[in-house]
Amino acid sequence: MAASEETVSVLGRLALFADLSLPALESVAHTLDEVAFPPESRVLRRDLSGAAFYVIRDGEANVSIDGRPLATLARGDFFGEIAVLTGQPPGADVIATTLLRCFTLPGPEVEPFLIQHPTVMYRMLQDEARRLRIANTWQG
Amino acid sequence: MAGVAAGEQPFPPGDYGVVVVGSGPGGLQTAYCLARLGIDYAAISADDAPGGMFARMPIFERLISPTKPSAPFDRTSRDYQRYDHNSLLADEEGARGLVPEFMDRSFDVPSRAEMHMALQAFAERAPVRVRYGCRWESTRREDDGMLVLGTSDGEYRCRAAVFAIGVTEPWKPKVPGFDMAPHYAETRPPREYEGRRVTIIGKRNSGFEIANGLLPWAREVVMLSPRPVNTSSIALLPIRTRYLQPYDEYARGLGGAYVLDAAIERVDRAGEAFRVVAQGTTKPGPLSIEADDVIIATGFRTPLLDLPELGVATVSDGRIPALTPFFESISAPGVYFAGNASGGAAGLLKVERAGQSTSVNGFRYNARLLAQRIAERHFDVPRERAAIEPGRIVSFLLDELTHSPELWVQRGYLARVVSFGDGPRDEGYEPLTYFVDATGPDAVAAAVELAPDASIAPVLYVRRGGNITEHQLAPHPLHVYETDDYRAELEHALSALVRIAV
Secondary structure (H helix, E strand, C coil), rough: CCCCHHHCCCHHCCCCHHHCCHHHHHHHHHHHHEEEECCEEEEEEECCCCCEEEEEEEECCEECCCEEEEEEEECEEEECCCHHHHCCCCCCCCCCCCCEEEEEHHHHHHHHHHHHHHHHHHHHHHHHHHHHHHHHHHHH | CCCCCHHHCCCCCCCEEEEEEEHHHHHHHHHHHHCCCCCCCEEECCCCCCCHHCCCCCCCECCCCCEEECCCCCCCHHHHHCEECCCCCCCCCCCCCCCCHHHCCCCCCEEEHHHHHHHHHHHHHHCCCCCCCEEEEEECCCCCCEEEEECCCCCEEEEEEECCCCCEEECCCCCCCCCCCHHHHHHCHHHCCCHHHHHHEEEHHHHHHHHHHHHHCCCCEEEECCCCCCCEEEEEEHHHCCCHHHHHHHHHHCCCCCEEEEEEEEEEECCCCCEEEEEEEECEEEEEEEECCEEECCEEEEECCCHHCCCCCEECCCCCCCHHHHHHHEECCCEECCHHHHHHCCCCCCCCCCCCCCCCHHHHHHHHHHHHHHHHHHHHCCCCCCEEEEEEHHHHHHHHHCCCCHHHHHHCCCCEEEEEEEEEEEEEEEHHHHHHHCCCEEEEEEEECCCCCCCEEEEEEEEEEEEEEECCCCCCCCCCCCCHHHHHHHHHHHHHHHHHHH
């Protein structure tokens, strides 16, 4: 379980958690788990139920469908939240392109976590809005 | 060295196929499984007897996983393993289900001493030979890829090394003043806390264990950590069997026990006593707590020595090695972990973190899988792949889903796999992540998982033409899946695969 001063300072530098006070960051550091993946391993699996929420601590990953990369994710980026929020399986794979270290939260813990930390929810919403805008621009 | 004459020591330094480090349950189980597969190995341990951390911990004696001395199944049977989460696995009847033999049955959760005796009995009866008093001190890789372990007895050269070294090194976060306070592992006998005010930093297993153990002695017990106790889920955690009394007393306002959510800023000296300065998290605001004793129960780390320099990647700030589904370091080939340290394998993270890899009940199966994997990968010893009659596949899988301790204990982590590449074959157990990510022949994996509504239910993963389809089965209230309804459901899910096989 991640909980040291190092984890707290890493979290504090990620945009998603930038508004949290130090005590709140410590609480978050104790709540999130940490997992690591070698390059080329799948982290999020398209069409498999029950995804978790991931925030990248170190490394990079691709979002891809049928092996076709759509976007690159790096430190501070997060994924899995759409599947958690909609209750639907992920619509794409996320595949590590380097050694990838992520903070994670199991799906069922995401709602209470966001309600407990509304500034994190707001930052997440801003990010989703940006993504929606990009998606609309592409379509238009 | 106690009890072992130098001349009787097995495994002198030299060249071996595999070296297993550690003689706790993870090391004993791995060495046992490698021996059964006929792999050339050496087992070494810095301790002078088997048992690992159970020789010393938990401090307040009671484990957190159950063993039921009375069960509907014989103690040597496979079904009994689901009733006994502490015994190691053996092919020989005389070495199976040993923990209940040593229990005084005051609880269905064994004491530390009972567990320790059972592990010693396992080492004698299985038997598992270990070179005791041989301390692993360094590690390097030679140009040909071989690993060399430097020890107090000399050098061991091997193709693969298994570190079953536990998560046993006391770990404290770097908070000012924590260096003045003892770690959980240094807790004194409880009577020495009589009439004292004790503040415990940490609200996980070890924090609650100490707090509960000191309730009959201390004048005041305060538990502090940033994260709140999750009351809705804690009822399902193993610690509730023994250690929730402090929380109960605080929640009922009894006085003398306090369970608080706060980030600790520092610990100061206050005359003979200490002052713990903290900031509330769930309820913001400053906290200042005077205590005669402060105990840091913030957990442990894996004693990796120089393995990070060899390239072993870790998670949680260096505390746990990051592992593949088969318990190999994700970044240092040939370096494997067993026992409690095998919890660093991510698994299929769905509703929960899959499996029980950090306790004996789960890692005993990991060790068997690990030995088989090492045999296959490093020694070209193929695993047994028994042919199954096409007409028997559904019954076989229903039997697994109802009875398999591997599936029920390593829930969401292990799956039983039947492949259809060269006729239906039983592939044994595989990590579920490995199955869903591997390319391979048409196959089915049967697993047991936690559903979002907290029920436990079987899930089938069918691989056909390289694509995986997931079939969730409805949970049976008594967990019995050998019924006509489930048979029909499986036949439907497998129809395409089985038709081809016929």
